[in-house]
Amino acid sequence: MRLDYLTIFPDYLAPLRLSLPGKAVDSGLLEIHVHDLRSWAHDKHRTVDDTPYGGGAGMVMKPEPWGEAFDALAVEPGDTIIFTTPSGERFDQRLAEDLATRGRLVFACGRYEGIDQRVIDHARSIAEVREISLGDYVLNGGEVAALAVTEAVVRLLPGFMGNAESLVEESHAASTGGLLEYPVYTKPPVWQGHEVPAVLRSGDHGAVARWRHDQARRRTAQRRPDLLAPSSIDDGSTIERAVPGDAAELMTLQRACWVQEALANPGAPIPAFHESVDDVRAWLGEWDTYVVRRAGRLVGAVRGRLEGPDGTAWDIGRIMVAPDLQGEGLGRALLEHIQAVAPAAATSYVLFTGAGSERNHKMYKKAGFRLRNDLPAPPGAVIFVKRRSRG
The missing domain is CATH 1.10.1270.20 (tRNA(m1g37)methyltransferase, domain 2)
Incomplete structure (x- = not known):
């Protein structure tokens, strides 16, 4: 793989010659070239920036040096130009794996307020372009991001790591x-x-x-926890984290679901019937809540949070499945998911359901929960508890 870097601070990229990347260069696995963008600025001050059109603070990197640099480096359609920018797509392991399949990467390290947009538009006409951000923060320039992307990408190249097995169980790995x-x-x-x-x-x-x-x-x-969602369900739908905008649909879903609970537990108070959208929005901020959608419709939900005197009981609640979809295993999938995402501090799972909700009782018992009639429960309800396995 060949790597080119366009920067106004070439010394910033000196670490590319250290450690494993340096060894990969010596072995011929990598070819690294660092270029000073000012080499393509022709005034006596070697100027690469100017004031922005439309006004505003800061300076913008001029297009001419970039265009000449791309020409001088003979960038062609098979190459990939990477613009490191806080407005780009977020970099992750999947993107690193994708970039590791390329033959040549050209890093365009911007500074100041950024690079003239026409440079990026022009680059798209001569090669593949990826605009990449390390995360939701701003750096002084693109060099740090270029180094990080390089480290993540080149270590995936065959022959780079001394022991390829070390890549298998790393954080974020597909395996x-x-x-x-x-x-x-x-x-x-x-x-x-x-x-x-x-x-x-x-x-x-x-x-x-x-x-x-x-x-x-x-x-x-x-x-x-965001990495655990979405989780796949047998039908291809996913379990995703709820957002405040889901409050109205959650209120509608829980009212539909608790009609059956009311029929199975006559006379038992059911708080979910009386909650407003604001009430739902409020508890969304207090509970880890997950939802399922099918064809744009919110059809299932579950929530959990740590409770108990010592904060080690993972309280599971509001397991909801749209009445027309019950019996298809969606409730079981939600129950499994909310247990899987419990924080490390959780040593047990606890939930309650209506004393007369036999269908729920069967599902919880099958999932390993035990009925605890000795524990205090809300009026008309019973408590189920499950000890968390520590493997």
């Missing part, structure tokens, strides 16, 4: 379903009073694999 990586340990077995988990010293490879997968899911749920 792990995009989960964050599990905790790792090395010798000694005890350090500063902290012990390596016994399962890792057991020699039971199956138990180790289960522990690592469970830890990866827990870490992801705690630190990046």
